[in-house]
Amino acid sequence: MIPRPPLAPPGVLIEEALACDAAFFAPKEDYVALAGALKADGFEMCVDVCGVDYLEYFDRAVPEGVVPTRFEVVAIFLSLSRRQRVRVRVQAGNDAPRVDTLFHVYPGTEAPERETFDLFGILFDGHPDLTRILMPEDWEGHPLRKDYGVGHVPIQFKEAPGPR
Amino acid sequence: MSDLTRVADRPERLMGETSEGAQELTRRIDTSTDELGREVGAVLRLDGVTLDPRQVDYERHDDETMIINMGPAHPSTHGVLRLMLELDGEFVLRTKTVIGYLHTGMEKTGETLSYVQGATNVTRMDYLSPVINELSYSMTVEKLLGVEVPERATWIRMLMSELNRVSSHLVWMATNGMDLGSTSMMIYGLRERELILAFFEKTAGLRLNLNYVRPGGVAADLPDGWQDDVEVICNTIDERTYEYDQLLTGQPIFRNRLVGVGSITAEEALALGLTGPLLRSTGVPWDLRRTMPYLAYDQVDFDVIVGTYGDNFDRYAIRLNEIRESIRIVRQCVEKMPKGDYRSQDPKVTPPPRARIGESMEALIHHFKLFTEGFHVPAGEVYSAVESPRGELGCYMVADGGPKPYRLHVRAPSFTNLQAIPLLMRGGSISDAITMISTVDPVLGEVDR
Numbered sequence: 001m002i003p004r005p006p007l008a009p010p011g012v013l014i015e016e017a018l019a020c021d022a023a024f025f026a027p028k029e030d031y032v033a034l035a036g037a038l039k040a041d042g043f044e045m046c047v048d049v050c051g052v053d054y055l056e057y058f059d060r061a062v063p064e065g066v067v068p069t070r071f072e073v074v075a076i077f078l079s080l081s082r083r084q085r086v087r088v089r090v091q092a093g094n095d096a097p098r099v100d101t102l103f104h105v106y107p108g109t110e111a112p113e114r115e116t117f118d119l120f121g122i123l124f125d126g127h128p129d130l131t132r133i134l135m136p137e138d139w140e141g142h143p144l145r146k147d148y149g150v151g152h153v154p155i156q157f158k159e160a161p162g163p164r
Numbered sequence: 165m166s167d168l169t170r171v172a173d174r175p176e177r178l179m180g181e182t183s184e185g186a187q188e189l190t191r192r193i194d195t196s197t198d199e200l201g202r203e204v205g206a207v208l209r210l211d212g213v214t215l216d217p218r219q220v221d222y223e224r225h226d227d228e229t230m231i232i233n234m235g236p237a238h239p240s241t242h243g244v245l246r247l248m249l250e251l252d253g254e255f256v257l258r259t260k261t262v263i264g265y266l267h268t269g270m271e272k273t274g275e276t277l278s279y280v281q282g283a284t285n286v287t288r289m290d291y292l293s294p295v296i297n298e299l300s301y302s303m304t305v306e307k308l309l310g311v312e313v314p315e316r317a318t319w320i321r322m323l324m325s326e327l328n329r330v331s332s333h334l335v336w337m338a339t340n341g342m343d344l345g346s347t348s349m350m351i352y353g354l355r356e357r358e359l360i361l362a363f364f365e366k367t368a369g370l371r372l373n374l375n376y377v378r379p380g381g382v383a384a385d386l387p388d389g390w391q392d393d394v395e396v397i398c399n400t401i402d403e404r405t406y407e408y409d410q411l412l413t414g415q416p417i418f419r420n421r422l423v424g425v426g427s428i429t430a431e432e433a434l435a436l437g438l439t440g441p442l443l444r445s446t447g448v449p450w451d452l453r454r455t456m457p458y459l460a461y462d463q464v465d466f467d468v469i470v471g472t473y474g475d476n477f478d479r480y481a482i483r484l485n486e487i488r489e490s491i492r493i494v495r496q497c498v499e500k501m502p503k504g505d506y507r508s509q510d511p512k513v514t515p516p517p518r519a520r521i522g523e524s525m526e527a528l529i530h531h532f533k534l535f536t537e538g539f540h541v542p543a544g545e546v547y548s549a550v551e552s553p554r555g556e557l558g559c560y561m562v563a564d565g566g567p568k569p570y571r572l573h574v575r576a577p578s579f580t581n582l583q584a585i586p587l588l589m590r591g592g593s594i595s596d597a598i599t600m601i602s603t604v605d606p607v608l609g610e611v612d613r
Contacts, residue, residue, distance in 0.1 A: 023545070044434045047549075048575040052562055057570075074560065076547055076575070080434070080450055087547060103198075107207050108437030111583050119271075128198030129186075134264040134612060137185035143272055150276055161181060
């Protein structure tokens, strides 16, 4: 089993959590260590990293001891040998969200973390190349944040070059 | 009149308009060590050993190599993929992909559409396998809702997904053939795909973005005489795969371009999170249809095709043989197709039948509410994945109890698979670079979403 038992959701044993589709909540400072433990434990692949902006949902269901913050980073791990998936949810912070990068444990998280940074503005400490990936380089704001409006944004594409 | 000066006369303006700044490949002296390591394709980590990527190619100075730009409007980049390559003569030293040219904010759009409308949105992501996109989305919504899908709907979904997989692989065969100069394969691949698209049109009314699989079931029952149509498709394509064998598999020029080119190992593939044919080509038998069965894949008989060397030829052979395996599954679907409903009879997600709307006010209101407001989904968060022709297509959804998803994230296999490009390109020649892009099989609609 996982050497360092992480916080499981209320009422769910770790064995059960592994068997079903439940998530673990990792403290921010233990996040990378937990990923390393998972990797050593047979979770060969980090399938995805994504962010969630819980702007209005500070009262969402989290286990005891976890302080919900506005931004959450969700990492999904897959074990090929055990045929299991595990989801790890990390509270990233409110105003200046940042977590450590998984890049040095799972090199495949480079692009998903860049995407999360681009669309949510969550910083990943230690990431090799934290630049925008989907949006243009000079774009302002992070579009998937909940306070980033839909349909009221002036079009920010570059100025038309005029007749050639 | 100043606007009328030719743009080419003002190169700094041209640069300013097209530059993507730090997203681009820069000179070695301006690149950090970690980033340089990525660009030369360093993937694996070894405990206690630090290798400085600056020691790689150290005999080449920045003024001896050339950084060139390929795309985003290059015909062989399968859409709007842009590559920046550092070349030493004809050989590739570093690669960086610049993506986002097709980004339309579909995840953000998904948050403004109700669960009923959502399938219309996701079907446009991976435009070569729309049914599988809808399937991933619908299965996630059903998981949150706890709705049971009738058996017939499950088998219809499986039939359509496998036909879609065949059509997607046929397009891959076609474009890969064209990238290698076999224009005949281009025509043949698209010709066979036309059979499947015609069947899709007959079933769902549309050829490409079907919006056919929806939460709770499928949009319509299979048309009358569908068995005969599917039989014709199976027989034709099965026979033609042997013609492709004759045309390509044994052909010396084709083999020389593919065999032993662009090898990756299983460790590298796992570290990069690659899935689908890319992972299977390295010998890892990982196919979600077999290893984590969904729908009724545990009730049909098929083989998971794996390669040995992880090179381009293995990836070609895997896709060709997956067409045959999918045809096998389709035949079993025809045989075992159960009778019954094609969508759930749960009134929460399914509108009343058309005949009821004319005679019952309640049915009319129910129908109206379902398509204007949509159904409410209990709060929760869930991830579910299916095997798309390109790998693991996952959908992560957070529901807040309302009629729209609070957060919709799609784990696009092409997006992750693109990370293998620097590794594959490293040390190869520029002409093989085209083949590498092709065998990774990125669909840019899904990469950029």
